[in-house]
Amino acid sequence: MSAVMNKPVTEIAGAPLLEARSVELRYNSGTSSVLALDRVSLDVREKEFAVIVGPSGCGKSSLLYLAAGLLESTGGEIIVGGEEVDGPGRDRGMVFQAYTLFPWLTVAENIEFGLKRRRMPAAERREIVSYYLNEVGLAQFGNHYPKQLSGGMKQRVAIARALANDPKVLLMDEPFGALDSQTRATMQKLLLRVWDHSHKTVLFVTHDIDEAIILGDRVHVMTARPGRMKATVKIDIPRPRSLDMMLDPDFIAIKRQILGLLHDEIDEDH
Amino acid sequence: MRFDKTFAPADGGSGAASLPGAASVTPSRPKRRRGFVDRALTPRAPISARAALIAGLVVWAIVLGVWSLLTYGGVMPDIFLPSPSAVIERGISMVSDGTIWPNMWSSIEVILLGFIISSVVAVPLGLLMGTFRIVQAALEPLVNFIRYLPVTAFVPLFILWIGLGLSQRVAIIIFGTFFQQLVMIMDGVRAVPEDMLNASYTLGSSRRDVLTHVILPAAKPGIIDTLRITMGWAWTYLVVAELVAADSGLGYMSMQAMRGFQVDKIFLAIGIIGILGLITDSFFRLLRAKTAGWAA
Numbered sequence: 001m002s003a004v005m006n007k008p009v010t011e012i013a014g015a016p017l018l019e020a021r022s023v024e025l026r027y028n029s030g031t032s033s034v035l036a037l038d039r040v041s042l043d044v045r046e047k048e049f050a051v052i053v054g055p056s057g058c059g060k061s062s063l064l065y066l067a068a069g070l071l072e073s074t075g076g077e078i079i080v081g082g083e084e085v086d087g088p089g090r091d092r093g094m095v096f097q098a099y100t101l102f103p104w105l106t107v108a109e110n111i112e113f114g115l116k117r118r119r120m121p122a123a124e125r126r127e128i129v130s131y132y133l134n135e136v137g138l139a140q141f142g143n144h145y146p147k148q149l150s151g152g153m154k155q156r157v158a159i160a161r162a163l164a165n166d167p168k169v170l171l172m173d174e175p176f177g178a179l180d181s182q183t184r185a186t187m188q189k190l191l192l193r194v195w196d197h198s199h200k201t202v203l204f205v206t207h208d209i210d211e212a213i214i215l216g217d218r219v220h221v222m223t224a225r226p227g228r229m230k231a232t233v234k235i236d237i238p239r240p241r242s243l244d245m246m247l248d249p250d251f252i253a254i255k256r257q258i259l260g261l262l263h264d265e266i267d268e269d270h
Numbered sequence: 271m272r273f274d275k276t277f278a279p280a281d282g283g284s285g286a287a288s289l290p291g292a293a294s295v296t297p298s299r300p301k302r303r304r305g306f307v308d309r310a311l312t313p314r315a316p317i318s319a320r321a322a323l324i325a326g327l328v329v330w331a332i333v334l335g336v337w338s339l340l341t342y343g344g345v346m347p348d349i350f351l352p353s354p355s356a357v358i359e360r361g362i363s364m365v366s367d368g369t370i371w372p373n374m375w376s377s378i379e380v381i382l383l384g385f386i387i388s389s390v391v392a393v394p395l396g397l398l399m400g401t402f403r404i405v406q407a408a409l410e411p412l413v414n415f416i417r418y419l420p421v422t423a424f425v426p427l428f429i430l431w432i433g434l435g436l437s438q439r440v441a442i443i444i445f446g447t448f449f450q451q452l453v454m455i456m457d458g459v460r461a462v463p464e465d466m467l468n469a470s471y472t473l474g475s476s477r478r479d480v481l482t483h484v485i486l487p488a489a490k491p492g493i494i495d496t497l498r499i500t501m502g503w504a505w506t507y508l509v510v511a512e513l514v515a516a517d518s519g520l521g522y523m524s525m526q527a528m529r530g531f532q533v534d535k536i537f538l539a540i541g542i543i544g545i546l547g548l549i550t551d552s553f554f555r556l557l558r559a560k561t562a563g564w565a566a
Contacts, residue, residue: 068472070471088471093472094468100465100466102470103565104488114475117483158469
């Protein structure tokens with residue numbers, strides 16, 4: 001059961017935790033200016049796993065950086081937890097596509113980085129670190145340094161590091177984009193499991209349609225240059241999900257629909 | 271020469287090589303024994319530690335051998351080139367009559383003072399230049415101009431301003447190292463990946479946290495490398511300063527020795543500078559390994 005809607009879906013429970021309202025991003029360089037995001041609006045409900053999918057260059061990563069407060073928009077606003085985003089903060093955790101672990105810290109020390117910044121007592125930190133090390137299947141690797149880890153393991157630590165800090169919303173910017181397809185599948189499985197435990201509100205950006213559908217409650221489809229919100233697709237595949245569901249007729253129907261939306265886009269381009 | 275280790279192809283850089291289990295993967299190809307020459311001529315192919323040691327020793331042996339041949343063989347008159355044993359004898363005599371120590375101490379004092387004063391200012395200032403665009407914009411144009419000015423051109427000026435003495439030599443070392451350190455440290459700080467700062471912000475870091483808990487540790491190995499490299503240059507400026515105007519020091523000792531045609535003494539001074547340089551170099555290498563081993 002899926003439906004294409006050009007307006008935000010209303011039947012999903014929970015209040016909007018993150019709201020983008022007519023967000024515009026324009027890059028000015030000298031005399032020319034490029035419109036990267038054109039009045040993009042979307043909402044992410046509490047405990048929702050929202051995905052943005054779109055062709056490369058559609059500004060989907062920029063939208064995430066704006067939500068994180070790492071970029072400044074040139075129009076519109078982003079509201080998180082009732083407050084307008086004005087700079088980065090620990091209520092919006094982020095997992096980046098590039099490896100951003102601190103190489104001078106061990107895996108455990110990386111995970112407790114945010115906890116230490118807010119002076120959490122050591123005993124409490126230890127408990128949280130060991131929980132998330134277990135969650136991402138790296139219980140044996142707490143004392144390893146990032147350079148001793150594979151790419152997939154590094155991203156697992158990055159996810160653990162962001163979750164351990166207990167943000168209101170977790171922003172994920174193509175976190176598996178640099179991984180080979182097998183590791184990618186492992187990571188998707190892991191993320192599904194971790195999410196089933198935490199039900200953290202997530203805004204996930206990807207260009208991989210399969211990934212978008214298998215992970216998301218709703219998939220927001222964006223158009224390229226300038227980036228606009230094209231449609232929102234509700235994913236009614238039941239949870240807990242597994243990767244074999246990618247072969248289900250429901251899944252394939254949704255995939256066809258999203259592919260159609262993206263292809264319209266490509267056709268319009270030419 | 272044959273080395274009995276089989277050639278292992280370099281790991282693809284997956285980073286997983288150090289994990290348990292990864293080592294147990296057996297290659298499907300039969301192992302091929304490669305000769306030493308074959309390996310030595312393959313770009314970037316690893317060689318054994320023994321081969322590396324022997325190669326280094328062989329070159330030293332050649333240098334010492336040629337030196338011995340030229341001197342003991344009577345090819346070069348000892349007024350121009352002293353024999354190894356003459357240099358050693360000179361060293362023993364200067365140690366036993368104590369005349370070496372004031373010169374050595376004088377040089378060490380000057381270089382440590384100059385280098386420490388320079389570093390104490392350059393490290394924090396370089397960090398600020400690499401961190402805050404406004405500090406960079408303010409200082410970089412001036413620093414880039416000054417750092418291309420030859421230090422030697424300032425020697426007469428410093429003598430005029432400061433006079434002859436310890437502080438004049440210290441000033442030359444500071445002038446020679448400070449601006450280089452500044453630029454190198456700034457570049458190192460600027461190379462800290464942007465997303466690493468971003469990640470720390472999203473984990474709740476304040477701007478101060480980013481400086482002290484991300485930029486500083488990330489830049490540390492680069493800073494230590496900068497100190498190690500500029501320390502080498504400082505030794506050069508020291509000798510320049512001592513050759514021109516000094517009443518003690520290893521450079522001064524060389525200058526005096528030249529006037530008396532004591533070539534062995536010049537060689538001794540050069541040798542001591544080389545050894546002291548090696549000691550400071552090793553100190554910084556050790557410091558880097560101890561405090562920033564993660565960046566090996």
